Amino acid sequence: MENPAVEISALPTVNEAAIQQLFRAQKGRSEALRREVIRERSARLRKLGNWIEQNRPAIQAALQADFRKPAEETDLTEIWPSQIEIKHAIKHLRKWTKPRKVGTPMALLGTKSWVQCEPKGVCLIIAPWNYPFYLALDPLVSALAAGNCCIVKPSEITPHVAALLRRMAEELFDPAEVVVVEGDKEVATVLLRLPFDHIFFTGSPAIGKVVMRAAAEHLTSVTLELGGKSPVIVDETADLRDAAEKIVWGKCINAGQTCVAPDYLLVHENVKSDLVQHIREAIHRFYDPAGEGVAASASYARIVNKHHFERLASLLEEAQYQGATVEMGGIVEASQCFIEPTLLIGAAPNSRLMQEEIFGPLLPVQTFSTLMQATSFVNERPRPLALYVFSGSRENQKYLLQNIPAGGSCVNETILHLAHPELPFGGIGNSGIGRAHGYSGFLAFSNEKSVLKQRTGQTGIKTMYPPYNDKVKRMIGWLLAWF
Template identity: 50%
Template sequence: MIDEKHQTKTLDFDLSEVFLQQSQKALLLRKESYKLRIDRLKKIKAWILANKARIRDAVYSDFKKPGFEADLSETFVVLADINLALKSLKKWTRPTSLPAGLTYFGSSASVVYEPKGVCLIISPWNYPFNLCIGPLVSAIAAGNTAILKPSELTPNTSKLIAKMVGELFPQGEVAVYQGGPEVTQQLLRLPFNHIFFTGSSAVGKIVMEAAAKNLSSVTLELGGKSPVVIDKTADLKDAAEKIVWGKLLNCGQTCVSPDYLFIHESVKEPFLEHLKYFLETLFKQPGEDFKESPSYARIINKKHYQRLCQALSTAIEDGASLIYGGDVDETENFISPTVLDNVPLHTTLMREEIFGPILPVNTFKNHDEVIQYINGQPKALSLYLFSNDKGIQKRYRLETSSGTACVNDVVVQFQQPHLPFGGVNESGIGKSHGHFGFLAFSNEKAWLKQRVGFTSAKLLYPPYTAAKKRILNILMKYF
């Protein structure tokens, strides 16, 4: 029998060997044409298109994610990123010329985009294929090698990712390591050139601390409480439909899911009627139980199920009113869509990210109090505003801070490959998707080429005469 200490030593040796291979390969990739990166991306695209059913089956086996949701949120989003990279990579990799300025007359200046090198991608369980392969697409587009650490909580999807990578790449280019926190800890000891982590803020801090020991750059896609604000100018029916979809997608286990809702007191009752209608009809047939619906996922595991049940019970004990749902079944990790009204602000549901199908609702009288409340919380990953008042839209744009924001819709900004995606401070560091993902895995290197012989810079060489001081004063004043 192999003891745990021996297994750790074996893993250490294997990781070090693969890391060395990838470090050597990364040096070679710097010299390759962008066309070879395109070839690698095309291989990933072809594999995904040929294995959509296997991706659906894997995520369904892990937590009963509906097949259509898997196609939409796991496969389509990654393919959109690949397609954008295929169309744009030639432009992205081209050096960006910049004006050198009169001070450096005779020189040329540009920014060149070099690969960072060996990258580590640590992905979560809630979108196990998308949030692992999406960053890999950006890493490859930028010319890097990569080691992937998918979540141990979605073992079927993790095995499929390992199979895909094994079929498409040698381990000296892309490798996958499965396992629990002990594997992540081993990986974080290595001096990666860049670490891309998606997950909780608590683990994000651990990743950043480990990265600091090697001065590795990081992209941290974290979470937080994404508020929804509905004012009296909003289309209430439209807002209700969109919020139900965004909240119940993946059973609420989405980092940009609408977390809690503030609605103007004058329109709360009609809005709640619309909300109940779409809760009854959007993810199930009228009269059907949510447990019977093939469109409704489950909570990932017992730990998160119990966490949500406890938060729900505590909120009700503290005075919140249950106005819809509240059904639970531990045997299936099932929690029905649940809406609470008048939820005290000190409760767990209003202080911690929910990450489940529970929606707290509170009212407001004026936008000042809402903006003040939002600004008093950790900065959110997303903010959602339903309003047709352009002045109010401008206020939230200027007076609040969040990683992303969306007016009159929810979640869809994540699926837009041209937009940067990421948090700010507590909700994340850095951006991903499309060109911004390419930049996350690139070093933007300043490249200045100076002419030989006389240059304007030589006018400022010593000896520092009175004439040269006058030249410097003119430059400081006008250039």
């Protein structure tokens, strides 16, 4: 594919003094943005949406260059959800920013109270490499909707998208409002030394801890969108063909490099063989309909770089050495960073495959005989970012949803909760802190200021001012007894 927008040079040298200057400029500008009317925020978001629409081929080309992501997959997982977030924010922004009245308790009769959202100020967005466009744009939309200035640090692992994001910011925004700073972990370290008003990080739990420690130095609030091992549970009442198609799609989109990808499969022992066969057939239909092999498919992405390819290849090799059987797939090609969709049966529970987040197209399969057994298996591990339940039984669905804590969940589906702007997205425990998308994303970048307005003159609370004589003591007693 001809690449109309992906011309990258060496990463620009951004020294600490230059970054500090950008930060100071945004600090100064943030006070003006605080006073903006809503239509100015909406106009900024519309410009962003128009740019995405006009640069769709360039976005597709950048993702193709970075890890051979199919254009259709870019449309579906990078462009469409970004546009959804923008349209949703524009539609609801006036409602979100309107002061929210709250009731008045009897003890505070005569007062009026409300909650009004105000921008936090200057925010840092550290975006990951797996969905490098969408996962930079999604928090940026929320930050702009809330009225903030932003520094965006894209991943150096996807340099073509990083360069495209830099061009986007330069064409659309004053750098005192939004700027993209490219660079590696040294640049990120410099950024994390600054006293931002909020940090939004998407990435691994290990780096999330680094970000949180840095934020603690300035008592900066954080949103951490992390990951973990998201299980799929398929019981004996599930529609197996339907489940197989959705599991394969969720696992193989972006070659499995998705934070909410199905990480391992727990299937009822009575339907395991049938489900595996349906998964085999679904992979063939999706990625090898001509029988030429998945490597020949234009619908299947590649592992992002050699480092991540080698990590996945070692997981596969080690799992087999420890007794796992490759039920299907298993082909790897280092020169292409290609790993075939692979089902593994009988992986040891203490293997790295079952302990680490896979982040690739390897799917270990375990069996269970009771829902309690499946629940215990999941709950013995860190809290997952997503839980996927496939069942035709409402009772079973309810049991699993109630008994397995997770950041989010789908019933008879995978991945799609991520695309719903009305659903808060985020993790729990090891899989994340805070929520994103829609109103939740707006709140993440806002300070919810509480306001109480009192009348002047005599008020109820004045009857309890010092000195604490017998009359005041009686008033306080009535307050405790009746209000």
